[in-house]
Amino acid sequence: MVCLPSTPYALVVKAKPTDTSLPHKFRVKVDEMFHDSAIVEIERLDSTSGWDWMSLTFQFTIYTSDNIGDDWYRPGNGYLYKLLPDKKTQRLARDACEELGGWLIIYGEINNTVRDKIRNQYDQLNANSKRYWIGLTDIDKEGEWIWDDWTPVASQQMRWKEGEPNDSNRKENCVVSEIQKGWFDMQCNLNGKKFYTLCERPDLKLKNN
Known part of the structure; x- marks a missing residue:
């Protein structure tokens, strides 16, 4: 249980x-x-394996305000997007997004519109061979x-380029x-190469309208 001064604007939870x-x-x-708790529903996505008991790890991202500035792009799908400068590792890119209350793009990446x-x-993303990190790994x-x-x-959801992942x-x-x-599979830590960081986070204004 997390105690907060007021009911949060939004809460994002994941479990594994x-x-x-x-x-x-x-x-x-x-x-x-x-004010100080939340009710969450856990849906099992796999259906071929069972268990007697299991310890789960949860991660909570709590949003207490929708004041994030006006430099995020709002396409109307319930999420906001911001393009950050190149990062040479996936970890640096992910950390940069987390510092802004977000994550590397997921939901916008799998929605063609x-x-x-x-x-x-x-416009930077339209140039030939301009790539950006997304929130997908097989680590x-x-x-x-x-x-x-x-x-x-x-x-x-997959958008692998022909011959990928290799x-x-x-x-x-x-x-x-x-x-x-x-998509291209890529080393998580690169020497010399850098890729754009495209962050995603909930559109709290849309959620609360």
Whole structure:
């Protein structure tokens, strides 16, 4: 339980097994928020394995205000977007987004309409071979691609460029996206190369209208 001075504007929750070797995946929905607590619904996404008991790890992101400035792009899908300068590691990119109350792009990346709007908003992304980090990795288990909200990527969401993922030198566990071509698996820590950081966070003004 977290004590707050007032009921938060929004709450984002994700859950996964504490033992990351387990295959179980979950989606968490916030049903109701109170002054000092919240009711959440946990949906199991896998259906082929059981358990007697399981320890889960939760991560809570609590938003107490919708005052974030006017430099985020609002395409109308319930999320906001901001393009940040190039980062040479996925971790640096993710940390930069988390400092702004967000994460590397997930939901806008898998929505064709939103992705087109983002392309029109940020001319830099239209240039040839301009890529940006997205919130997708197979760090925990090779070949099992997981979004940063801890849910598995669905087949209909995939945008792999032909020949990808190729896991060059068995070191490519992160993903960058190129608007025109699709996804490329990439080393999470690069020497010399840098990619844009495209952050995503909830659109709290839209949520509370």
